[in-house]
Amino acid sequence: MPQDIARVALVTGAARGIGLATAKRFxxxxxxxxxxxxxxxxxxxxxxxxxxxxxxxxxxxxxxMPAQVAEAVDAVVERFGRLDALVNNAGTAVFKPLLxxxxxxxxxxxxxxxxxxxxxxxxxxxxxxDTGGGAIVNITSISGLxxxxxxxxxxxxxxxxxxxxxxxxxxxxxxGIRVNAVxxxxxxxxxxxxxxxxxxxxxxxxxxxxxxxxxxEELAEAIFFLCSDRASYITGQVLAVDGGFDAVGIGxxxxxxxxxxx
Numbered sequence: 068m069p070q071d072i073a074r075v076a077l078v079t080g081a082a083r084g085i086g087l088a089t090a091k092r093f094x095x096x097x098x099x100x101x102x103x104x105x106x107x108x109x110x111x112x113x114x115x116x117x118x119x120x121x122x123x124x125x126x127x128x129x130x131x132m133p134a135q136v137a138e139a140v141d142a143v144v145e146r147f148g149r150l151d152a153l154v155n156n157a158g159t160a161v162f163k164p165l166l167x168x169x170x171x172x173x174x175x176x177x178x179x180x181x182x183x184x185x186x187x188x189x190x191x192x193x194x195x196x197d198t199g200g201g202a203i204v205n206i207t208s209i210s211g212l213x214x215x216x217x218x219x220x221x222x223x224x225x226x227x228x229x230x231x232x233x234x235x236x237x238x239x240x241x242x243g244i245r246v247n248a249v250x251x252x253x254x255x256x257x258x259x260x261x262x263x264x265x266x267x268x269x270x271x272x273x274x275x276x277x278x279x280x281x282x283x284e285e286l287a288e289a290i291f292f293l294c295s296d297r298a299s300y301i302t303g304q305v306l307a308v309d310g311g312f313d314a315v316g317i318g319x320x321x322x323x324x325x326x327x328x329x
Contacts, residue, residue: 073122075147076294077101077140079130079187080157082109084256085206085290087116088283089154092291094119101143103128104157130157130183131175140190150194152294155184155228156206160221162262173220180224181231188235192244200243202294205232207250209309225250229305236303245302247293252309254281276311 076093080086081102090100090113099122104110107127114125124146128139143150159179161172184205195201210218211225229248236246253259253271259280263271272278289308292298307313 072149073097073099074151075099075101075143075149076152076154077103077143077150077187077191078154078156079103079128079183080206082106082113084258085251085254085283085286086154086156087113088287089156089290090117090123092284092287093152093294094122096291096295098152099123099147101126101139101147103130103139105129129179130155130187131178133186136183136186136190140187140194144194149198150191151198151201153187153191153195153201153203154206154290154294155187155203157183158206158208158224160218162217162221163219164217165219168219176220177224177227180221181227184228184231188239188246192239192242195244196242200245202298203235203239203244203246204290204293205229205235205246205248206290207232207248207305209250209252209307209313212250212305212307212313232305233303240302245293245298247298247301247303248305249286249289249293250305250307250309250313251286252281252307252312254283254286256283271312274312274315275309276315279310281308281310 076098078086078090081090082104090102093100101124103126110125117123126139126142128135130136159176161176188203205228207228208225210222211229214222232246232248239246286308289306
C-alpha cells in the first residue's frame with residue numbers, strides 16, 4: 068500500500084477500556100479509526116477525549132444486529148474509502164451460577180460475544196479483499212481457555228470465539244485476510260476495579276507469574292501488533308496476554324513462598 072494512504076481500523080466496543088486504548092494505539096501510528104459502541108453517550112465522551120475529528124469517526128451500533136452492522140461498515144467505507152483492520156472487542160457478560168443464568172441472559176451474551184464477530188467479519192471481509200486484504204483480531208478471554216465459576220455464558224462464548232477465529236483464518240486466508248485472537252487475562256479496566264474485591268485481586272496476583280494485572284495499553288500493543296505488517300505470517304492463533312496465568316497450574320503461591328524463604 069502506498070505510504071501516503073493512511074490505513075483504516077474499525078474497533079468495536081471502543082467507548083472505553085481495551086477498545087479505546089486500542090483506538091489510541093492505531094492513531095499513534097497514523098491510522099484512521101472508526102470507533103463503534105452501543106453506548107453512544109460514552110462513545111461521545113471518548114471522541115471528545117481523542118479530539119481528532121479528521122481521522123476518527125464514531126458509530127452507534129449493536130453488533131448483535133445484522134442490519135446495524137451492515138450499516139456501520141457501509142458508513143466506514145463511505146467516510147474513509149477502505150478498511151484494513153477490524154478489532155472485535157465489543158462484549159458483554161453475566162456473572163451468575165449456571166443454574167441461575169436465564170435463557171435470555173445466555174442468548175444475549177452469545178449474541179454479542181459470538182454473533183457479533185461473525186457478523187462484523189462477514190461484513191468487512193469483502194471490503195478488505197477489494198484492497199488486497201487486511202487483518203482481524205477477535206478479543207476472546209482467559210475465561211475461554213480456563214473454566215471458572217459464574218461464567219457459563221461468558222466463558223462458553225469466548226471459547227467458541229477462539230474456534231471461530233481459526234475457522235475465519237482458514238477460510239479468509241485466500242482473500243489476503245489474517246485472523247487472530249487476543250485472550251486477555253485480568254486487566255486494570257474500570258469494570259475490574261469496580262467488581263474485583265481485594266480478596267479476588269490477591270487471588271489473581273497469587274495465580275499470575277508476573278503477579279499483577281495487565282494494563283489496557285499492554286493489550287492494545289498486542290492487538291496492534293497482530294494487525295500490523297510485522298505479523299504478516301501469523302494467522303489462526305490465540306495469544307493469551309495474561310502475565311502467564313494460563314501457563315501455570317496449582318501450587319504457585321506455595322512455591323513462591325518456598326523460594327523466598329531459601
